[in-house]
Amino acid sequence: MSQTTGKPILEVNDLRTYFYTRDGVVRSVDGVSFSVSEGETLAIVGESGCGKSVTSLSILRLIASPPGKIVSGSIRFHGEDLLGFSDEQMRDIRGDKISMIFQEPMTSLNPVLTIGRQIGEVLELHRQYTKEEVRRRILELLKMVNIPEPESRIDEYPHQLSGGMRQRIMIAMALACDPEILIADEPTTALDVTIQAQILNLMRELRDRTRAAIILITHDLGVVAEMAQRVVVMYAGRKVEEANVFDLFEKPMHPYTLGLLNSMPRLDDAASKRLVEIPGMVPSMRTEIVGCAFAPRCSSASERCTQESPVLKDHGNEHWVACWNPVLVKVNV
Amino acid sequence: MSKTANKLLELKNLCKHYPIRKGILSRISGYVHAVDGVSFSIYEGETLGLVGESGCGKSSVGRTILRLMDPSAGEIYWKGERIDQLTRSQIRPYRKEIQAVFQDPYSSLNPRMRAADIVSEPLRNFEKLSQAKGRERVRELFALVGLRPDQMLRYPHEFSGGQRQRLGIARALSVKPKLIMCDEPVSALDVSVQAQVINLLGDLQKEFGVSYLFIAHDLAVVKHISHRIAVMYLGRIVELAETAELFNRPSHPYTEALLSAVPIPDPKHQRKQIVLGGDVPSPINRPSGCHFHTRCIYAQERCKVEEPKLEETSPGHFVACHFKLNT
């Protein structure tokens, strides 16, 4: 795995995205910062509802308003704040310079359009291609994502394809214009492991060939270990830890990260030992959290944790942790 | 599992074919061969894991065992007695002994019923307990699965995913079953909550000796919980062995590929990966001979014409392949 120290192409700074619902304000993303560089894969992990998808939708300015609103922060793409862009400028960027693979391939493809038309639309929007050039590019993309017999598949509808093929069509659409940033929201969660392996290979090839930056959202720590150079761990709308992938797995410092690593059954476990549970559950984001959001589930919690919100601190080597009592032991992986 | 343990369930050549209907007259135009000659046994106190790709027939096997539908062919034995041909009323006593926990804890719970009534539903169906006794039992079950008594009067939407799965488990346990068919019981749960449910299933097995048929696609979870594992591909069992044996000496090329495709949560790990080409073929038009030959890296001419039979290569290790690995 190559370490990248390129210049960041995307810098998210103190992003806050809230939803104003009838039963109160949901602070889905509450002060999140991170950046990605050319050729780098950044993974974002965390439990269901912690704000991963809302973060990625915010980057593309796809938050429905109302009820949602990006209330503060900045999202700099090559230094320019996307939050200041007009809707038209955003349309030019989406699907071209920054593209996204959505969490649910079944619902994100249009059922009444052939897959050729759907990929073609992206190309027509962003490229001045002739009809023949469009068709040639579509076939090229279908081949690239390993769709068998692309000449006949091009005229088929989404329901005629398997789940794995539909996900590959989504990827082909996302790659159509050689994006600089690919945001992949759980791109393989709905797929079988053998198909997942194909898709991950494809994403790695893309990264190595075009030097695209990838933001990979997943809850599978195996996928993280295999794909990412840096990892952001989120909990209840906040970033609680960020580190390079080796440090994160070898010396996780946030009790939640350590808990995640320990609670997971692993193929390389010796005998089946009892899993270490994280007691309790994720807090509701409808009430404002005082102190550390993880405190009710944390075995290291102290008095201070229930009163003061922990601040992110660099523990060396760009290893950021938001915790008053960080874990300091090395785990054996 | 020791050979002396009691055999609870035995499947012999189980088949389940779904008709495909076409046109206004709903003529049968073909069949989905979802389960195609599956044989295995489950012993008392053991967990048999059942893995395989989406659509390979795992849930169909489970639903047939529960007699939620009738098998198309084959035999099902419960403690030595044949039960696949029993009528609805004859099957009742077995229904009590074989319970189920499903993947989606939300849709499998009636949203308009209170938690206590959900948990006691099988009790009311199968046992005539006084109201007081019933309440007492529900209270015990709540404690057993780690739910608080004050949650008994709540509705499903007031519970988290993990808690709803606990409700499902409490309901299954209420009638003291011998076997629980768990169909993807933790797939919808977060990792941190998954561990709670997996540990709970393990504890209950230790305490009551209940057996599980554990259907899941997450191999790490299946490995963790199962004593033996059966691997399915397009309706057939292609390999079955004790857990350690299967992981140490996978003998079917599909098992080998499946194990190698699981990402290991260790960034330093260099895995030797076998990336299978193509997709799982359709169970409507299945490949000839060995169903796996269209994706198998070891396939030869023979594989296209001759169906490999499941053979015992070492005690308790069964493989269906003409060119077995690691043997």
Ligand SMILES: Nc1ncnc2c1ncn2[C@@H]1O[C@H](COP(=O)(O)OP(=O)(O)OP(=O)(O)O)[C@@H](O)[C@H]1O
């Ligand atoms: N349109 C909306 N209205 C109100 N709340 C919303 C809306 N969209 C998202 N949320 C809330 O924001 C929070 C974060 O949601 P998000 O979809 O980002 O989670 P996630 O981390 O992607 O979870 P998952 O792993 O389940 O996909 C959740 O609590 C969710 O309920």
Ligand SMILES: Nc1ncnc2c1ncn2[C@@H]1O[C@H](COP(=O)(O)OP(=O)(O)OP(=O)(O)O)[C@@H](O)[C@H]1O
């Ligand atoms: N009621 C039904 N009518 C017709 N076909 C069905 C029916 N139920 C299942 N099938 C088909 O039978 C095959 C096996 O389905 P089954 O649900 O048993 O697979 P599975 O292994 O449980 O898959 P998954 O991992 O996706 O749950 C699939 O091709 C499926 O489409």
Ligand code: SF4
């Ligand atoms: S700040 Fe306190 S409660 Fe929060 S994770 Fe750290 S030790 Fe635990």
Ligand code: SF4
């Ligand atoms: S029988 Fe042939 S095609 Fe089938 S798994 Fe064995 S080697 Fe592969």
Ligand SMILES: [Mg+2]
């Ligand atoms: Mg999401």
Ligand SMILES: [Mg+2]
């Ligand atoms: Mg199923």
